[in-house]
Amino acid sequence: MTTTSPMYVVSESDGNQPAATASKARVADVTPTRVEIEFRGVSKAFPRKGQKDAPAVVKDLTFSIRKGEVVSLIGPSGCGKSTLLNMGSGLYSPTTGTVMVAGQEVKGPVKKVAFMLQKDLLMPWRTIEKNVEVGLEIAGMPKAERRAIATEMLGKCHLAGFEKHYPFQLSGGMRQRAALARTLAMKPDVLFLDEPFSALDAQTKMVLQQDLARTLYNEQKTALFITHDLAEAVALSDRILVMSARPGTIIEEIDVNLPMRDNPLERRKLPETGPLIGRLMELLHVGEEGSMH
Amino acid sequence: MNNRTVIGSVCILLLFLASWEWGPGVMGMPEYVLPKLSRVWSEFFVMWDNSDLLKHTLVTAAEVLLGFGIGALLGVAIGVVLGLSPATEAMLSPYILALQIAPKVAFAPLFVMWLGYTIYPKILVAVLIVFFPVMINVLSAVRAVDPDMINLIRIMNASRWQLFRLVEFPSAMPALFSGLRIASTLAVIGVTVGELVGGNLGLGYLLVDSEGQGNTAGVFVAIVGLTVIGIVAYAGVVFAEKRMLHYMPKANLVTA
Numbered sequence: 001m002t003t004t005s006p007m008y009v010v011s012e013s014d015g016n017q018p019a020a021t022a023s024k025a026r027v028a029d030v031t032p033t034r035v036e037i038e039f040r041g042v043s044k045a046f047p048r049k050g051q052k053d054a055p056a057v058v059k060d061l062t063f064s065i066r067k068g069e070v071v072s073l074i075g076p077s078g079c080g081k082s083t084l085l086n087m088g089s090g091l092y093s094p095t096t097g098t099v100m101v102a103g104q105e106v107k108g109p110v111k112k113v114a115f116m117l118q119k120d121l122l123m124p125w126r127t128i129e130k131n132v133e134v135g136l137e138i139a140g141m142p143k144a145e146r147r148a149i150a151t152e153m154l155g156k157c158h159l160a161g162f163e164k165h166y167p168f169q170l171s172g173g174m175r176q177r178a179a180l181a182r183t184l185a186m187k188p189d190v191l192f193l194d195e196p197f198s199a200l201d202a203q204t205k206m207v208l209q210q211d212l213a214r215t216l217y218n219e220q221k222t223a224l225f226i227t228h229d230l231a232e233a234v235a236l237s238d239r240i241l242v243m244s245a246r247p248g249t250i251i252e253e254i255d256v257n258l259p260m261r262d263n264p265l266e267r268r269k270l271p272e273t274g275p276l277i278g279r280l281m282e283l284l285h286v287g288e289e290g291s292m293h
Numbered sequence: 294m295n296n297r298t299v300i301g302s303v304c305i306l307l308l309f310l311a312s313w314e315w316g317p318g319v320m321g322m323p324e325y326v327l328p329k330l331s332r333v334w335s336e337f338f339v340m341w342d343n344s345d346l347l348k349h350t351l352v353t354a355a356e357v358l359l360g361f362g363i364g365a366l367l368g369v370a371i372g373v374v375l376g377l378s379p380a381t382e383a384m385l386s387p388y389i390l391a392l393q394i395a396p397k398v399a400f401a402p403l404f405v406m407w408l409g410y411t412i413y414p415k416i417l418v419a420v421l422i423v424f425f426p427v428m429i430n431v432l433s434a435v436r437a438v439d440p441d442m443i444n445l446i447r448i449m450n451a452s453r454w455q456l457f458r459l460v461e462f463p464s465a466m467p468a469l470f471s472g473l474r475i476a477s478t479l480a481v482i483g484v485t486v487g488e489l490v491g492g493n494l495g496l497g498y499l500l501v502d503s504e505g506q507g508n509t510a511g512v513f514v515a516i517v518g519l520t521v522i523g524i525v526a527y528a529g530v531v532f533a534e535k536r537m538l539h540y541m542p543k544a545n546l547v548t549a
């Protein structure tokens with residue numbers, strides 16, 4: 001896969017580029033940071049067999065996410081958040097419009113993209129470390145190498161000592177940690193996270209948020225994060241996209257503009273978070289007549 | 294199983310054996326109808342010495358093993374193919390259903406006519422009867438894999454073969470083993486019917502032979518022998534299952 005396209009603009013912060021080519025590329029800079037994820041006029045319908053014009057589940061999705069940005073996506077259930085994410089990761093193709101990731105049109109699974117769901121999706125027949133390695137195994141990485149990465153990631157996710165355990169021997173929180181380790185083991189540039197912590201209890205959730213936020217920040221990863229927890233959206237992201245009910249489209253884009261994106265536990269305590277959450281509640285009509293499903 | 298259930302089970306066995314030993318006498322049942330336990334026991338030694346009981350048992354056991362093995366392999370192979378190819382399965386499903394409904398043991402006389410008084414018709418009946426539960430279980434398990442799991446692996450750029458090897462096949466294992474449990478007992482039925490129909494080898498043959506001589510105790514010896522083979526086959530599957538599915542929480546295994 002080649003990654004050269006006009007969309008691909010090299011930023012100063014992009015440490016991967018050798019100095020010489022970086023300075024040459026900078027001549028072409030339009031924006032300070034390159035766009036990593038972009039939706040252009042995307043809609044999606046799921047027509048049944050023989051059905052001509054099925055109603056769109058999502059429509060007119062146009063937005064972009066810069067490299068290193070963490071963006072949350074909130075919206076009523078069934079509005080098409082997961083559908084949007086699945087188009088980003090190449091599982092669904094859009095009915096109209098284009099989806100770009102890392103400067104390339106998405107036409108199927110893209111390298112360097114990882115995916116995490118509410119379900120841990122650990123394979124019960126594999127040990128935790130072998131679960132964490134699975135993506136690397138698929139990529140054909142030699143055993144010793146991927147084992148080393150798995151061990152490192154499990155350490156980072158506070159699961160050292162559980163390498164040889166099977167998923168059923170772990171608690172729900174630990175299993176989701178293992179899923180996070182599996183996601184990070186791929187060393188993805190882009191993460192699509194679909195309510196990854198929503199099945200966890202409040203405390204476990206905050207600890208996992210902390211780990212995730214730190215990793216995303218330190219490694220300058222780009223993430224699109226679906227959540228229905230408004231406080232979580234504020235604590236973790238640079239920006240929040242708000243979707244309308246079906247057919248889902250983006251009705252509001254909120255800059256969080258708060259410090260400590262790498263430290264959600266502290267960010268939650270900031271006085272500004274309360275009003276921000278209040279604003280999100282208004283946008284989603286939380287508590288109003290007809291919003292209860 | 295805890296201690297109490299073990300003691301309970303043993304008590305039931307002893308009660309059963311005791312009523313077999315003394316029940317017929319108490320009820321005045323003639324020996325050619327229901328021989329008592331000790332009579333069957335002594336008949337066992339008579340047959341061991343005079344009728345090559347060991348040889349017949351081994352022949353039956355070998356037929357069961359071969360029929361079970363071949364039938365299970367075929368069932369897995371075809372179950373996987375049909376599981377991965379819904380179009381083929383849809384096309385074949387009426388015939389699969391018809392064959393599944395057909396009493397497989399009814400083919401035994403036909404197979405004997407084709408293959409003669411050899412061990413092959415017996416193995417063939419067992420293959421046929423073992424094949425279905427294994428195939429159906431594998432087919433539906435391959436089909437039932439969590440689509441989110443498949444998506445997760447697809448996003449990792451897995452090839453079709455990797456998807457099968459890493460996800461679809463391993464997740465079919467529990468269903469495969471419940472198919473194999475059923476199949477292990479069915480294999481004995483298939484072989485027995487094959488032996489009853491024709492030939493001069495195996496416990497099924499001994500059974501018909503004893504019947505012809507009015508030797509009821511001999512019939513019982515053959516039935517017990519067949520049951521023992523079935524129990525060993527079933528235990529073998531359970532043993533393999535426990536080793537292969539060690540990653541499952543104990544409560545999810547039928548017999549933990």
Ligand SMILES: Nc1ncnc2c1ncn2[C@@H]1O[C@H](COP(=O)(O)OP(=O)(O)O)[C@@H](O)[C@H]1O
Pocket residue numbers: 046057075076077078079080081082083084
């Ligand atoms: N593969 C699919 N086939 C048909 N309909 C789908 C499919 N995926 C999603 N949908 C429909 O799209 C709508 C939005 O689903 P989803 O994206 O999961 O919403 P959300 O994640 O916001 O709760 C739902 O009504 C669902 O029925």
Ligand SMILES: [Mg+2]
Pocket residue numbers: 081082083194
């Ligand atoms: Mg969803």
